[in-house]
Amino acid sequence: xxxxxxxxxxxxxxxxxxxxxxxxxxxxxxxxxxxxxxxxxxxxxxxxxxxxxxxxxxxxxxxxxxxxxxxxxxxxxxxxxxxxxxxxxxxxxxxxxxxxxxxxxxxxxxxxxxxxxxxxxxxxxxxxx
Numbered sequence: 177x178x179x180x181x182x183x184x185x186x187x188x189x190x191x192x193x194x195x196x197x198x199x200x201x202x203x204x205x206x207x208x209x210x211x212x213x214x215x216x217x218x219x220x221x222x223x224x225x226x227x228x229x230x231x232x233x234x235x236x237x238x239x240x241x242x243x244x245x246x247x248x249x250x251x252x253x254x255x256x257x258x259x260x261x262x263x264x265x266x267x268x269x270x271x272x273x274x275x276x277x278x279x280x281x282x283x284x285x286x287x288x289x290x291x292x293x294x295x296x297x298x299x300x301x302x303x304x305x
Contacts, residue, residue: 182297186257189289193254193268196275196285200247204240211236246274262302265293 215232218224250271256264272289275282292298 179297179301182292182295182301185292185295186260186298186301189268189292190254190257192285193250193257193271193289197247197250197254200243200250204243204247207243208236208240211240246271250275260302260304265298265302269293 211232215229215236218228218232249267253264253268253271257268269290272286272293274286275289276286277283278286
């Protein structure tokens with residue numbers, strides 16, 4: 177009885193991880209384009225110091241790459257959860273811990289994910305599979 181309940185929780189966590197990871201991937205692509213458009217909108221001559229362009233160059237690459245990387249790990253972890261892979265459980269716990277910094281929705285999802293994946297019955301499910 178408890179095992180089937182935890183299977184449902186694991187399925188929900190996997191689906192949430194996959195869904196939000198796809199949204200984060202889309203967000204990373206949008207952020208990349210927004211930073212590049214912002215560089216094009218700011219006039220190259222005049223009042224804007226050169227360091228502004230350098231900051232936009234750095235942030236315009238680093239932030240989207242970081243978000244896309246975490247999103248890819250979340251996507252891979254979510255798919256692995258649905259297959260009851262032990263490494264997917266560990267990967268998803270790490271991604272959920274990072275997601276806790278995304279207040280408030282990421283925190284709620286992260287805490288729920290960590291709670292589900294740290295239960296003894298869930299650990300047993302992943303040892304079987």
